[in-house]
Amino acid sequence: MFAHLETAVLITIIRIQITTTPTNSSCQPVGGYVPFAVLNPSHIASLNLYRDPEPHLTDEETERQTGDVLIMSDKDDIETPLLTEAAPILEDGNCEPAKNSEFVDQGAKPESKSEPVVSTRKRPETKPSSDLETSKVLPIQDNVSKDVPQTRWGYWGSWGKSILSSASATVATVGQGISNVIEKAETSLGIPSPSEISTEVKCVAGETNAKENENFSPVAGAFGVFSTISTAVQSTGKSVISGGLDALEFIGKKTMDVIAEGDPGFKRTKGLMNRNATLSQVLREAKEKEEIWNSNEVTMETEKKTHYGLLFDEFQGLSHLEALEMLSRESEIKVKSILNSLSGEELETLKVELEQLKEAFSLAEFCEEEEEEKKGDEDFTKDITELFSQLHVSSKPEKLARARNTAHEWIRKSLTKPLAENEEGEKQLEAENTEQVNKNSIEDIHAFAIRSLAELTACSIELFHKTAALVLHGRKQEVTAVERSQTLSQMTIVLCKELSSLSKEFTTCLTTAGVKEMADVLNPLITAVFLEASNSASYIQDAFQLLLPVLEISLIENKIESHRHELQGQKPLLEH
């Protein structure tokens, strides 16, 4: 099970690297990273669907495939407001989802055909309704994709949308089709006359496609994807001008990154940590995707209940995250400007102190490895409350604790009942209970699990946001910024552990309740819970990272404050 999961995650990540689409018509230069959150909740459930029919990529394979691609240096993140709807490319009337913007060469296959219909969630990809709008937005690409026979790429495209609105639109470029790549590259490199170039590329790409597609199997799977990409690099690279390469290089870099990290699954990977700049956007995107789906399809109430993104937003997680990002960004700017204004010794000492802070912020991951001691029920609430009191901010984690306890209470009930069912003697005594048990279908459990995870994550992020606000607000500090960050780092660990153990308990519930179910019904649900938990942990850790600039500025201001006090203390002495 676990191995499965890891493969799934790895593959997902790789796919995401490739298929991301730019959301933004203004095409920013990109930050170096794709947020881990690219493991878009809305898609995870369907992971297992993709996995099987396709050959798994080994590291070398991927490397080989991406070898053509140069490593691209990271640029500074530039935050640009994004319009999520603007980007996708579509073929008119093709039933092709808007967000399935594909690498043009690959063409796209209507997902409705190739997608197995199992998963716990269905995605909106098959909706034609958005096609019209999007095709309006990017008419050029329309032409391009028309030249293109459709392949399994249809799948991949859907991943793109989730990531896309993130400022890391760099990655985005890749999935979008060559003309977009060029447009983007051109924007970032300042190459003139975008339309000319894209027209040119369009032709080139078109030709390439025509040739390629003859021997391109529709079921090419992951392999096909990579090989086509590299072909694309070769065939279009020349005409695309160095600008296009920029973006293509990025795929390579991302792919390498992912492979280098080689540590998918539950544990967060180091390299993915720093890319939280657009976390809320990523999440918002995920939510929107689900909204699209909801709005387009007449959905069952129960299905709606399992949309992590929507639920997360419902619990105001998204808003808190956005607010936290604002505070973080603002603090970051302040820190930078202060550092710029300093020099010499003053700067050096400050840098040393800031370094200590950073260390505290990287602790979380290491410690996370050494978990695994099972803790009692009460401990979480106690731990969290204690940690919070150490922070010396006036916010209290009650809401979080409540959410968590509700989840555990529910699990306990749900677990004890089936047991009673087994024991014949007690069966009648517990008749009422068992009736309820029967109502707790695996779908119910799954829905509740996703809901709980979303709620817990939202509460955690709210806590981090409030903490940020209070740290910034606080005039005097009883604790140093370093101490605070250590506490926060521990808190992050506690929260992530909790999510992990919660997901285990939920899956236990699922297996218990679903003994009679077929594996192909049960497994996707279990996978979904695990992956959603893994995502939740990522969001929390990303949110935690957002606190770094906040604590930095708090440290700096505190220093200035105490410095002023010293001066004030000295003055009277001097006067005397």
Place this chain on the structure above:
Amino acid sequence: MAYAYLFKYIIIGDTGVGKSCLLLQFTDKRFQPVHDLTIGVEFGARMITIDGKQIKLQIWDTAGQESFRSITRSYYRGAAGALLVYDITRRDTFNHLTTWLEDARQHSNSNMVIMLIGNKRTQSAFPWTGIICIYSHKLTSLSAIFENVDLESRREVKKEEGEAFAREHGLIFMETSAKTASNVEEAFINTAKEIYEKIQEGVFDINNEANGIKIGPQHAATNATHAGNQGGQQAGGGCC
């Protein structure tokens, strides 16, 4: 669930003027006289209908305390509408409006629609009026009269003053009561209407999220039926 547009609002104004109460009344249709001080910002969301289109309002209810000012300023960014609230029974909250307005103008986009709200504070000097309400609906109007008398006696800022201030600074103006819900809906909805009109006029670049407007996932615009104005009635203003 699906919306044609999403507008981000911020609610600003001195502490204790009833910002959180207004939000709660608008989102939950309930009144909670006692609540915690807002830390940083709290959130609320509600769907409204304007011109037959579903519009989601995402409302950021900021902390009014002076000490939170520098933080709450960070939240202004990307708001399409602002509700600037003062308490008609406390002149100082009215006097601070200029500072709030400067802040808002400085830290948000220039097209932001600002609604000035004279909210009436809630404690009644006639505790028994509430009891009358409970026991006899017939006496409701009576209690309302009492309350108004009560309110008017404690009013420190005339409605005309609010109107004049709004006119001078190009704001929309309303007097509301978070307690009785009077004009609360209207305040939020009229602000949205104003934003919506600006979109129609092309003043807002809806493709720029910094404007606090987002197009909904559905792009419902294309086939939306013009179901007329369901977004609440145009309210004249005075609630007293």
